[in-house]
Amino acid sequence: MRIIDELKDAKTIAVGGHIRPDGDCVGSVMGLYLYLKKEMPEAEIDIYLNKPRTIFNCIAHIENIKSDFNVNKVYDAFLVLDCSEERLGDAALIYRNARKKINIDHHISNTGCGDVSVVEPERSSTAELLYDMMNPDLIDKEIATALYIGIIHDTGVLRYSNTSPRTLQIVAELIKFGFDFPKIVEETFYERTYVQTQIMGRSVLESIRFMEDRCIVSMVSRRMMDFYRVTPKDLDGIVNHLQSVKGVDCAIFMYETGTLEYKVSMRSNGKVDVASIAMKFGGGGHVRAAGCTMNGTYHDNINNLSIEIAEQLSRAD
Numbered sequence: 001m002r003i004i005d006e007l008k009d010a011k012t013i014a015v016g017g018h019i020r021p022d023g024d025c026v027g028s029v030m031g032l033y034l035y036l037k038k039e040m041p042e043a044e045i046d047i048y049l050n051k052p053r054t055i056f057n058c059i060a061h062i063e064n065i066k067s068d069f070n071v072n073k074v075y076d077a078f079l080v081l082d083c084s085e086e087r088l089g090d091a092a093l094i095y096r097n098a099r100k101k102i103n104i105d106h107h108i109s110n111t112g113c114g115d116v117s118v119v120e121p122e123r124s125s126t127a128e129l130l131y132d133m134m135n136p137d138l139i140d141k142e143i144a145t146a147l148y149i150g151i152i153h154d155t156g157v158l159r160y161s162n163t164s165p166r167t168l169q170i171v172a173e174l175i176k177f178g179f180d181f182p183k184i185v186e187e188t189f190y191e192r193t194y195v196q197t198q199i200m201g202r203s204v205l206e207s208i209r210f211m212e213d214r215c216i217v218s219m220v221s222r223r224m225m226d227f228y229r230v231t232p233k234d235l236d237g238i239v240n241h242l243q244s245v246k247g248v249d250c251a252i253f254m255y256e257t258g259t260l261e262y263k264v265s266m267r268s269n270g271k272v273d274v275a276s277i278a279m280k281f282g283g284g285g286h287v288r289a290a291g292c293t294m295n296g297t298y299h300d301n302i303n304n305l306s307i308e309i310a311e312q313l314s315r316a317d
């Protein structure tokens with residue numbers, strides 16, 4: 001499907017993505033926005049997204065993102081990327097009012113929430129999927145940069161198993177535009193502030209292995225976040241670090257979001273399907289990377305997750 005085929009008569013268009021937007025979400029939303037501005041210069045196009053991390057300021061026109069969702073506007077089309085309606089946050093109200101709802105995603109847990117839904121779980125990233133829905137002749141350096149960021153963030157810089165030959169072909173096409181990709185990888189993916197490094201270090205130090213060392217868990221409390229003066233955005237990457245410990249099949253990382261409420265991130269080497277576990281607790285994601293929000297004490301949450309993980313590991317053995 002070409003995106004333009006679904007937008008023929010649209011004069012007002014909105015593009016949005018999930019709460020706590022990650023690299024693929026920001027890259028996809030901005031890549032599509034920049035592309036539509038070019039392909040449909042007459043149309044009025046707005047972007048609705050929670051404020052992205054400043055590391056993404058290298059993306060052109062990122063300042064055009066609207067993070068005030070208190071609008072009554074009825075758009076001809078609203079494209080929701082990298083998630084389904086439930087994770088749109090307050091932008092969901094605008095989405096529901098839109099005349100045509102379009103959903104483009106790669107999460108296996110997404111059953112599709114649009115009048116038109118394109119959900120391809122075999123795709124590394126929403127950015128990769130979008131590339132194949134665009135007219136390649138219209139892609140320019142700015143669009144390429146945004147899509148590249150989406151792909152590298154969801155593939156861990158092209159090293160996760162979701163990286164396919166098509167992913168690499170697309171990346172080859174994108175880097176031909178000549179943007180400074182080593183700088184982008186360093187500054188958006190690897191570079192961490194001092195406090196981000198400190199809280200990662202503390203999380204690793206306080207992590208606990210269980211289930212014969214096949215699982216690892218760590219938690220950051222609100223007190224710790226206040227102490228280091230960090231926000232949830234500063235905790236990205238900790239769970240991946242835990243998963244890279246030799247012998248670990250499943251890593252869990254939680255941070256406290258409220259009284260008896262935790263945001264949970266899970267990673268797996270493939271033996272455990274963390275998407276199915278996250279879905280049982282109202283979340284979603286991919287087989288090897290998923291998340292959810294859980295209510296209860298930290299230890300209750302670990303217990304509840306452990307039951308599911310143990311069941312899957314015993315089936316996998």
Ligand code: 5GP
Pocket residue numbers: 087107109239264265266282283284285286289290291292293
């Ligand atoms: P992370 O652990 O990095 O926050 O998320 C890992 C993957 O799971 C991402 O693809 C993310 O979109 C998805 N994910 C994380 N939390 C949730 C959630 O609460 N609900 C759903 N549906 N997906 C989530």
Ligand code: MN
Pocket residue numbers: 024025082106125126154
């Ligand atoms: Mn994604």
